[in-house]
Amino acid sequence: MAQLAPPSSIPIQSTPPRPVAVIDIGATSVRMAIAEIHADGEVRTLDTLVQPVDLGREAFDVRRFSRGTIEKVAGILKKYQRVLQEYGISAPHDLRVVATTAVREALNRLAFTDRVYIVTGMNVEPIDEAEVNRITYMGIMPQLRTHPDLADGRSVVVEVGGGNTELLVIRSGNVLHSQSYRLGSLRLLQLLDQANVSVARRRILLESHIRRILDMIVEEVHSDAMIHLVAFGGDMRFAAHQLLDGWDGTSLAQLSTDRLIEFTNEVLKLDEDAIVKRFGASFIEAETLGPALLAYSMLAQAFNQTHVYVCDTNLRDGLLRDMAIGGEWTAEFRNQIVRSAITLGRRFDFDETHARNVAELSRKLFEQLVAEHQLDQRHEVILHVAALLHEIGLMINVRSNHKHALYVIRNSGLFGLSKSELLQVGLVARYYRRASPQPAHEGYGSLEREDRVIVAKLAAILRLAIALDDTRSGRIREIECTREGRQLVINVPGVDDVSLEQIAMRQNSGLFRDVFGMQVLLRSGR
Numbered sequence: 001m002a003q004l005a006p007p008s009s010i011p012i013q014s015t016p017p018r019p020v021a022v023i024d025i026g027a028t029s030v031r032m033a034i035a036e037i038h039a040d041g042e043v044r045t046l047d048t049l050v051q052p053v054d055l056g057r058e059a060f061d062v063r064r065f066s067r068g069t070i071e072k073v074a075g076i077l078k079k080y081q082r083v084l085q086e087y088g089i090s091a092p093h094d095l096r097v098v099a100t101t102a103v104r105e106a107l108n109r110l111a112f113t114d115r116v117y118i119v120t121g122m123n124v125e126p127i128d129e130a131e132v133n134r135i136t137y138m139g140i141m142p143q144l145r146t147h148p149d150l151a152d153g154r155s156v157v158v159e160v161g162g163g164n165t166e167l168l169v170i171r172s173g174n175v176l177h178s179q180s181y182r183l184g185s186l187r188l189l190q191l192l193d194q195a196n197v198s199v200a201r202r203r204i205l206l207e208s209h210i211r212r213i214l215d216m217i218v219e220e221v222h223s224d225a226m227i228h229l230v231a232f233g234g235d236m237r238f239a240a241h242q243l244l245d246g247w248d249g250t251s252l253a254q255l256s257t258d259r260l261i262e263f264t265n266e267v268l269k270l271d272e273d274a275i276v277k278r279f280g281a282s283f284i285e286a287e288t289l290g291p292a293l294l295a296y297s298m299l300a301q302a303f304n305q306t307h308v309y310v311c312d313t314n315l316r317d318g319l320l321r322d323m324a325i326g327g328e329w330t331a332e333f334r335n336q337i338v339r340s341a342i343t344l345g346r347r348f349d350f351d352e353t354h355a356r357n358v359a360e361l362s363r364k365l366f367e368q369l370v371a372e373h374q375l376d377q378r379h380e381v382i383l384h385v386a387a388l389l390h391e392i393g394l395m396i397n398v399r400s401n402h403k404h405a406l407y408v409i410r411n412s413g414l415f416g417l418s419k420s421e422l423l424q425v426g427l428v429a430r431y432y433r434r435a436s437p438q439p440a441h442e443g444y445g446s447l448e449r450e451d452r453v454i455v456a457k458l459a460a461i462l463r464l465a466i467a468l469d470d471t472r473s474g475r476i477r478e479i480e481c482t483r484e485g486r487q488l489v490i491n492v493p494g495v496d497d498v499s500l501e502q503i504a505m506r507q508n509s510g511l512f513r514d515v516f517g518m519q520v521l522l523r524s525g526r
Helices: 055-061 067-086 101-105 109-120 129-145 148-152 185-195 199-221 234-243 257-268 272-279 283-302 315-324 331-347 352-368 377-389 401-410 419-430 449-468 499-508 510-516
Strands: 018-025 029-037 043-052 095-099 124-126 154-160 165-171 174-181 228-232 253-256 307-311 480-484 487-492 519-524
Touching: 018 067, 018 315, 029 067, 029 315, 043 067, 043 315, 055 067, 055 101, 055 185, 067 109, 095 101, 095 315, 101 109, 101 124, 109 124, 129 148, 129 154, 129 165, 129 174, 129 228, 129 315, 129 331, 129 419, 148 228, 154 283, 165 199, 174 199, 174 331, 185 199, 185 283, 199 283, 228 234, 228 283, 234 253, 234 257, 234 283, 234 307, 253 257, 257 283, 257 307, 272 283, 331 352, 331 377, 352 377, 352 449, 352 480, 377 401, 377 419, 377 449, 401 419, 419 449, 449 487, 449 499, 449 510, 449 519, 499 510, 499 519, 510 519
Parallel strands: 018 095, 095 124, 154 228, 228 307, 487 519
Antiparallel strands: 018 029, 029 043, 154 165, 165 174, 253 307, 480 487
C-alpha cells in the first residue's frame, strides 16, 4: 500500500497573481502601467510606458483633435496592445483605458474614442473631475498614512496638470473639500501664445493668471489652521529628482519651498531647448515645466509653507487600486461621500436629525427589498445621499423646494460622485414628494431607460422612508419587510401606534405601487 505524504509535505495551492493594465490618455502623454494583483489585494507594478502626445494643445486651443493626432494616439495604443499580449493581458476586465481633461473637452471626442475602438478594440472612458478625485484619493491615501504628520493632520493634496489643477483637502483620512480648477500648464502656455507679449512680461502675465485662481483656492480651503502641502504630478517629481540627491522616487520627499522657487526662477529664464540640454528633460516636459512649477511655488507661498511634500503617486496608481477591489465602493469611500453630503446639508441649514433618520430607514428598506429592486451598493449610496439632502431646497423656496434640491445637488460637486451620479441623486431627491417622474422634467428625459428605472425605484423607496418618519420624532428605528401576495407589509416592532405613519404611507406609497406593482401596508409592532 502506498504511503500518504505527511500533511506538511503536501504543496499548498496558491492563487497566481492577476496581470492587469491601466492606460491614462492625458493632455501631454499616453501612459500605461502594467501590474499584477495578488490574492491579498497587493498591487505590484511591473512595467510603465510613456509616449508624448499633443492632445492638450489642440483641445484647449481649437477644441478639436486633428486627424493626424487621432491617428498618432491610435497608433500608440496599437503598440501598447502588443505589449499587453506579451504579458498575457487580453480580457476586457483586466484593462482600463481612461482619458482626462483634454479628451473630455474636445468637441470631436466621440470621433476620437470611436477611431481608437476601430483600430484597437479598446473602450476609452473619458472620466470627469469627480472620478479623477475619487481615484486620486485611493492612490494618495496609502502614502499619507505612512507619514505621522500627514496621517493625522490637514493636508492640501494638489496636482497641476496640463489642463486642470486637481485639489483635495484631507484631514485624518477624511476629505473636507475637493475641487477642480481650470489652471494647467498647457492652458498657461496657450494664454501666453494668445497674448503675444514680450519675454520680460511673460512671467508677469503667468503670475497674474495663477494668482486669480489661487485667491479662489485659498478662500475655499480656509487656511487658518495648520496645513501640509502635498504635491504630485510629473513636473514636481522632475523638480524633486533634480534637487534632492538620493531620492528613491517612491517615498514621500520633502522639498524646501525656497529651493523650489530658486529652481523655478532658473527654469523660467530658459527656453525649451536649453531645458532639454541642461536637465535631460523631454521636449514636452521642458515646455510645461516652468508654468507648472510657478503654480506650485505660488501655491506654497500662498499657504505659507516652508516645504512641500512630493509624492510619486499618480492617476494610474489609483486606477490599479480600484481594479484590485473590483471597482466597488469601499465602506471608507462610502463614508466620505456621506460626510460630504452632510457638510452640504449643513450649509443649507437642513433638518439633520430628520435627514439622518430618513437616510437610515432608506438604507434598511433598500437592504430588505433587494429581491424587488435588484440594484447594487452604488445605488444604495445614491439613495442614502438623496435621503440626506431631499429637503435641501427648503432654504431657497418652500413651494418649489424639490426642484431647487435638484439644482443644488446637481451643481454641488459632492466628493466622489460623477456628474451622472449627481444627476441621479438630484432626481431622486426631486421626486421625494407628489409628482411622479415625467419625460418633460428637467434631467429625467435625458436619461437612458436603465437610469430612468433606477431613479424611479430609488424615489419610490425614499417616499416610504419619509412616511416612516412623518412625525419627525425618530421613534421608528427598526422595520421588517415581508411580502404577502401582491402586497408589501412593513412591520414596525416595538411601536404600538403607527396611525399617523399609516396616513402618510397611504399618501406616499403610490409611486412604489406604480414601479413595483405592490400595495404597501404598515403594521404596528406586536
